[in-house]
Amino acid sequence: MLRDAKCMDYSRLNAIVREAGEDVVLKNVCGQRFIGAGLSGRKIEIDGVPGNALGAYLNGAEITVNGNAQDAVGDTMNDGEIVINGSIGDAAGYAMRGGAMYVRGGAGYRAGIHMKEYKEKVPALIIGGCAGSFLGEYQAGGIIAVLGLDKKDDTPLIGNFPCTGMHGGKLYLRGSIEGLHFPNQVNVKKADAEDMEKLLPYLSRFASVFGISLDSLKNDEYTVVTPDNANPYKQLYAAN
Amino acid sequence: MKLEGEVRIPSGCAIAALISKDGKRVSGETIIKAMLPMHDRSNGLGGGFAAYGIYPEYKEYYALHMFFDSRDTRKACEVFLKERFEIVKSELLPTRKIPQITDEPIIWRYFVAPLKSVLESMQLEEKEYVMRTVMKINTEMKGAYVFSSGKNMGTFKAVGFPEDVGVFYRLDEYEGYSWTAHGRYPTNTPGWWGGAHPFTLLDYSIVHNGEISSYDANRRFIEMFGYKCNLQTDTEVITYIMDYLLRIQGLSLEEASSVVAAPFWSVIENMPEKEKNKLKYLRTVFPSLLITGPFSIILGFEGGLMALNDRLKLRSMVVGEKDDKVFIASEEAAIRMMEPDAENIWSPDGGEPVIIQVKDGVQL
Numbered sequence: 001m002l003r004d005a006k007c008m009d010y011s012r013l014n015a016i017v018r019e020a021g022e023d024v025v026l027k028n029v030c031g032q033r034f035i036g037a038g039l040s041g042r043k044i045e046i047d048g049v050p051g052n053a054l055g056a057y058l059n060g061a062e063i064t065v066n067g068n069a070q071d072a073v074g075d076t077m078n079d080g081e082i083v084i085n086g087s088i089g090d091a092a093g094y095a096m097r098g099g100a101m102y103v104r105g106g107a108g109y110r111a112g113i114h115m116k117e118y119k120e121k122v123p124a125l126i127i128g129g130c131a132g133s134f135l136g137e138y139q140a141g142g143i144i145a146v147l148g149l150d151k152k153d154d155t156p157l158i159g160n161f162p163c164t165g166m167h168g169g170k171l172y173l174r175g176s177i178e179g180l181h182f183p184n185q186v187n188v189k190k191a192d193a194e195d196m197e198k199l200l201p202y203l204s205r206f207a208s209v210f211g212i213s214l215d216s217l218k219n220d221e222y223t224v225v226t227p228d229n230a231n232p233y234k235q236l237y238a239a240n
Numbered sequence: 241m242k243l244e245g246e247v248r249i250p251s252g253c254a255i256a257a258l259i260s261k262d263g264k265r266v267s268g269e270t271i272i273k274a275m276l277p278m279h280d281r282s283n284g285l286g287g288g289f290a291a292y293g294i295y296p297e298y299k300e301y302y303a304l305h306m307f308f309d310s311r312d313t314r315k316a317c318e319v320f321l322k323e324r325f326e327i328v329k330s331e332l333l334p335t336r337k338i339p340q341i342t343d344e345p346i347i348w349r350y351f352v353a354p355l356k357s358v359l360e361s362m363q364l365e366e367k368e369y370v371m372r373t374v375m376k377i378n379t380e381m382k383g384a385y386v387f388s389s390g391k392n393m394g395t396f397k398a399v400g401f402p403e404d405v406g407v408f409y410r411l412d413e414y415e416g417y418s419w420t421a422h423g424r425y426p427t428n429t430p431g432w433w434g435g436a437h438p439f440t441l442l443d444y445s446i447v448h449n450g451e452i453s454s455y456d457a458n459r460r461f462i463e464m465f466g467y468k469c470n471l472q473t474d475t476e477v478i479t480y481i482m483d484y485l486l487r488i489q490g491l492s493l494e495e496a497s498s499v500v501a502a503p504f505w506s507v508i509e510n511m512p513e514k515e516k517n518k519l520k521y522l523r524t525v526f527p528s529l530l531i532t533g534p535f536s537i538i539l540g541f542e543g544g545l546m547a548l549n550d551r552l553k554l555r556s557m558v559v560g561e562k563d564d565k566v567f568i569a570s571e572e573a574a575i576r577m578m579e580p581d582a583e584n585i586w587s588p589d590g591g592e593p594v595i596i597q598v599k600d601g602v603q604l
Contacts, residue, residue: 007276010280030277030573030576030577031277031278031571031573031574031576031577032277033280048576049571049572049573049576051277051571051573052571068572068585070556070571070572070573071556071571087585089556089558089572089587090553090556090587108553108556108587109553109587109589109590132553132587132589133553133589133590134552159589160504160507181510
């Protein structure tokens with residue numbers, strides 16, 4: 001189903017998408033919030049700029065955005081896939097608990113904040129470009145990867161204060177991490193074969209959705225950041 | 241007219257701006273459009289606009305936009321104004337009656353020039369004189385409120401959604417080289433006309449999305465220098481801080497940004513020596529003007545705009561360009577409404593000022 005969303009109120013647009021019962025293509029989207037919230041079992045393609053909280057609580061649906069997306073994409077997403085061909089705003093994948101998100105461009109501040117995992121539910125957030133400060137803040141599980149494609153020499157791969165409060169999951173960074181500062185409570189090391197094996201399916205999917213050569217992605221050097229369980233967060237505020 | 245502080249309402253906001261670097265004037269319709277996709281960021285308790293370059297025929301005069309609660313207050317205030325200024329024009333600010341905007345105060349516009357004799361006897365520089373007069377009216381004259389006091393610029397604000405406020409004030413009939421806009425979702429206070437954004441002093445205007453937690457510390461400091469925070473609204477103090485740092489202290493826009501959104505000490509420690517020393521100096525001299533808590537602001541001034549996020553970037557801000565124009569907004573969707581083909585869309589970092597000025601030599 002094709003719908004022109006021009007100047008349409010967000011609640012009406014979302015009702016149309018919800019009740020469609022089939023795949024939906026939306027044209028002229030401009031800032032409508034909550035598109036695809038909680039949905040499962042269909043594909044949604046978006047032309048234009050979707051509003052905040054795109055795919056919030058997404059439960060299995062597949063969303064493709066042909067341009068940029070705004071803040072809080074995939075907030076508390078449970079399952080499904082979100083593909084953003086452009087860049088993405090702040091707090092992408094906020095508290096994500098399942099499914100995967102692929103971003104061709106860069107991400108704003110706080111990408112992957114408070115991502116979590118449980119048993120087979122392992123969310124993944126793959127950022128093609130660079131990411132802003134507070135990347136993976138309070139990360140409790142899941143996989144975040146920043147690939148730094150098209151990175152300019154004078155811009156850092158990620159901003160300040162990455163992995164603040166990290167206590168689970170893995171953060172992968174492609175290429176050099178020179179000049180980046182990490183907190184004391186995380187381990188930063190070169191990704192080994194086991195780490196790469198875990199990342200590979202996501203790199204492979206990233207390469208195929210955006211038409212990029214997988215070889216050039218998987219053969220590069222990666223750094224992996226994990227919480228340091230020998231140095232946990234204790235007595236930060238009070239002696240207990 | 242209900243005053244601030246009488247009720248507490250729990251809250252987001254929307255901001256947008258555009259500027260032509262060539263100084264080309266555009267009508268208010270464009271900036272009104274920007275507010276449409278961000279409608280739900282406001283709750284109808286305040287909307288407003290600042291426009292620069294709209295009064296070229298009166299550009300030598302301060303344009304005072306005022307709210308009055310009654311005709312008597314206006315008459316009394318005019319007697320006071322005439323003691324201090326030559327009033328070259330005095331008129332009702334043109335508005336449209338629309339059902340969305342109700343309970344408006346009396347809204348008046350004056351174009352004034354300070355009386356030379358009084359200026360000389362008070363030994364004050366002209367802008368300081370105008371600033372003190374504005375503070376005096378807003379503090380001492382009950383029911384009278386100056387909400388715009390710059391030259392060749394004006395603020396237009398009301399209780400309502402911003403897109404309706406724009407129609408109410410007939411902004412389609414004005415042309416400016418730079419515009420800012422705000423949709424309000426008040427956090428701590430009821431929406432009243434004076435409490436809507438932008439907050440203006442002289443040609444400085446501020447639109448703000450956020451809620452600053454340093455308000456009282458900032459207020460106590462700034463009130464030592466003749467400013468009076470009458471509105472119990474956090475944004476007001478930001479306007480006065482900018483006037484103090486830029487006009488009184490003579491700081492550059494970048495330096496003023498480093499005062500209000502100072503980098504963390506841990507970040508400063510990793511900087512090159514020269515930059516480190518400068519930032520340490522600014523943090524040491526103006527510790528009380530550090531603004532904490534979430535904010536994204538756009539400062540309007542004669543010939544330019546500056547956008548700034550708090551250092552933690554707890555609010556969104558997007559910038560885009562097209563030809564001679566630069567667009568700023570809380571959401572990219574708003575920029576696309578102003579210019580569907582906007583290019584170079586990017587989000588500045590927390591504490592990173594984005595300064596856009598009209599090119600040198602352009603007559604405004």
